[in-house]
Amino acid sequence: MTLAALFLCLFPLVTVSVLAQDVVYNSIHNVTTIYGTWSSGSQNVVTGYGFAQPANMSFTYPKTTGMSYSFTTDGYYEIARYRMKGNGSSPNCITGVMNWCHGTYQLQSNGSITMVPFEDGYQQVQDPCAAISNFIENYNDTELYVQWNIYQDPTLGYMLQLYQFDGSPLPPMAQLSTSPNMLPTQPLRNVSASSSKSQKRDLEALVRRASGSRRRWGGVGGAGGVVGVLVAVTGLGVAALLL
Ligand SMILES: *[C@@H]1O[C@H](CO)[C@@H](O)[C@H](O)[C@H]1NC(C)=O
Ligand SMILES: *[C@@H]1O[C@H](CO)[C@@H](O)[C@H](O)[C@H]1NC(C)=O
Ligand SMILES: *[C@@H]1O[C@H](CO)[C@@H](O)[C@H](O)[C@H]1NC(C)=O
Ligand SMILES: *[C@@H]1O[C@H](CO)[C@@H](O)[C@H](O)[C@H]1NC(C)=O
Ligand SMILES: *[C@@H]1O[C@H](CO)[C@@H](O)[C@H](O)[C@H]1NC(C)=O
Ligand SMILES: *[C@@H]1O[C@H](CO)[C@@H](O)[C@H](O)[C@H]1NC(C)=O
Numbered sequence: 001m002t003l004a005a006l007f008l009c010l011f012p013l014v015t016v017s018v019l020a021q022d023v024v025y026n027s028i029h030n031v032t033t034i035y036g037t038w039s040s041g042s043q044n045v046v047t048g049y050g051f052a053q054p055a056n057m058s059f060t061y062p063k064t065t066g067m068s069y070s071f072t073t074d075g076y077y078e079i080a081r082y083r084m085k086g087n088g089s090s091p092n093c094i095t096g097v098m099n100w101c102h103g104t105y106q107l108q109s110n111g112s113i114t115m116v117p118f119e120d121g122y123q124q125v126q127d128p129c130a131a132i133s134n135f136i137e138n139y140n141d142t143e144l145y146v147q148w149n150i151y152q153d154p155t156l157g158y159m160l161q162l163y164q165f166d167g168s169p170l171p172p173m174a175q176l177s178t179s180p181n182m183l184p185t186q187p188l189r190n191v192s193a194s195s196s197k198s199q200k201r202d203l204e205a206l207v208r209r210a211s212g213s214r215r216r217w218g219g220v221g222g223a224g225g226v227v228g229v230l231v232a233v234t235g236l237g238v239a240a241l242l243l
Contacts, residue, residue, distance in 0.1 A: 023111030030150035031158065034107075037181045038160045038173035039068040047078040048181035052100035054188035057122050057136050059098045069160070069173060070180035071105060077115050078102035078182045093129035101139050102183065113145040113162070118187040138191060 023029065039046050045066035052059055067081040079101050087093040101121025106114050121139035147163040158175040 022109045030148075031152050032150055032175075034071050034148070034150065034160065035073050035180065036178040037068065037070040037176045039066060039176050040171040040173045041066040043174060043176065045080050045082050046176065046181060047080045047102075048183055051080040052098075052122075052183070054100070054120055054122070054183070057189070059100070059124055061098065067170065067173070068176075069162070070182045072180050072182070072185065075104050075106065076102065076182070076185035077105040078180070078185075079115075087129075090129060093127070096126040097123055099123040099139055101141075102185065111147050113148055115143040115145075117142065119191045120187045120189045140191075 037047055042064050043066065044062040044064045045051065045068045046062075047068045047070040050060055051062070051068075062082055065082045065084050067079070067083075070078045079099070081097070081099040083097045083099070085095045085097070087095070099121075100123070101117045103115060103117035103121075105116070108114060117140055119138075119140050121141075122136055123139045124134070124136045126134045144165040145162045146165060146167055148161060150158055150160050153159045153172075153174075156174045159172045160175065161172050162170045164170060
């Protein structure tokens with residue numbers, strides 16, 4: 001083999017290793033594995049049974065806001081989130097969002113995590129100041145977390161820190177269990193068959209007028225279409241923490 005041929009063989013490897021800056025999963029990066037169930041704050045939000053009932057697109061509201069992530073050893077994830085967003089200019093306009101999704105995740109060599117949902121995710125938005133104050137829509141966003149690490153807190157134990165697509169950190173989450181607490185890791189409802197076309201169009205228009213801009217949790221990729229299951233206003237647990 002000539003020197004030039006050798007160079008051609010090696011060159012791709014050299015550029016890849018220079019550009020990729022592969023993450024090193026040492027104990028500084030993660031003192032334990034990511035597998036299991038994690039929950040923020042007072043840990044009332046937990047994935048699995050007791051948060052989302054995908055078959056009828058309902059939620060059981062936790063006592064306080066927060067978020068929970070679960071990861072299996074074979075590449076499945078589930079997310080449960082309950083968030084309230086205050087509004088500085090209109091203090092009475094507190095928007096509440098319950099969000100649930102699951103699918104498959106990958107730990108990328110550049111240190112990020114990508115999460116690709118099954119198409120059965122959904123969320124409920126309660127906005128007392130909007131024309132439609134309470135609706136449920138599909139949630140089908142692919143999410144990118146640019147970085148993560150796990151450290152040990154002296155009192156709370158193992159803590160998972162995720163960084164969103166824009167680099168902003170999520171609240172740290174404590175490890176609730178090393179075996180994940182999750183709903184079955186497969187699509188749990190049929191998305192497109194849930195309403196007739198004409199109904200769906202009308203509701204989409206209504207919801208678009210009501211909500212204006214898209215609501216998301218910082219994912220990448222397309223937003224879920226609106227299914228348009230309108231539900232009665234149930235009132236928010238305003239005592240919950242504002243995130
Ligand atoms: C950190 O995470 C990596 C990737 O999942 C895993 O291979 C490694 O065992 C973890 N480190 C510790 C100390 O558990
Ligand atoms: C949805 O299903 C769950 C369990 O299957 C049930 O407990 C709940 O009452 C149902 N909710 C609605 C709004 O139908
Ligand atoms: C705050 O509420 C007002 C009135 O409903 C609305 O116009 C505005 O967009 C809201 N701001 C945010 C940040 O949600
Ligand atoms: C890391 O890899 C993921 C998946 O390939 C990609 O979407 C993301 O943009 C990469 N991040 C950086 C900083 O290159
Ligand atoms: C979706 O619909 C198909 C055909 O009607 C049915 O066989 C399947 O069980 C449904 N899946 C779910 C998750 O409900
Ligand atoms: C969900 O998102 C994927 C990827 O963006 C897309 O291919 C798929 O059609 C979406 N499904 C629904 C039901 O919106």
